[in-house]
Amino acid sequence: MTKFEDRLKEGEFVCSECQKCKKLVWPPNDYCSRCFGKVKWRPVSRTGKIIEFSKKDDTVFCIAEFENEIRVMGSLECTIMPVIDQELRLVKCSYNGNEEFVFQLK
Numbered sequence: 001m002t003k004f005e006d007r008l009k010e011g012e013f014v015c016s017e018c019q020k021c022k023k024l025v026w027p028p029n030d031y032c033s034r035c036f037g038k039v040k041w042r043p044v045s046r047t048g049k050i051i052e053f054s055k056k057d058d059t060v061f062c063i064a065e066f067e068n069e070i071r072v073m074g075s076l077e078c079t080i081m082p083v084i085d086q087e088l089r090l091v092k093c094s095y096n097g098n099e100e101f102v103f104q105l106k
């Protein structure tokens, strides 16, 4: 299990940031993809926006973007149909062999 998955399991959504060149390393990794420096782990903002969504049966799935760079897929709890670019917030994350993210409209 990676550090990212480990923290996710505890309900924490974190990303890796290079200690040397400050690049946000995404997908998360222990080393920077630009300069191979070591990263530090920090929480990701829980407010993002909808990039794409689709509805299957009664569940809406969406790709959400955080901090203009970090994209993850999850389910969206909503009573109305969302629109692209609409703001959402992360309400739950977990890891159970797969990454699990649950969002709500803001």
Ligand SMILES: [Zn+2]
Residues within 6 Å of the ligand: 018, 019, 020, 021, 022, 023, 032, 033, 034, 035, 036, 037
């Ligand atoms: Zn770097």
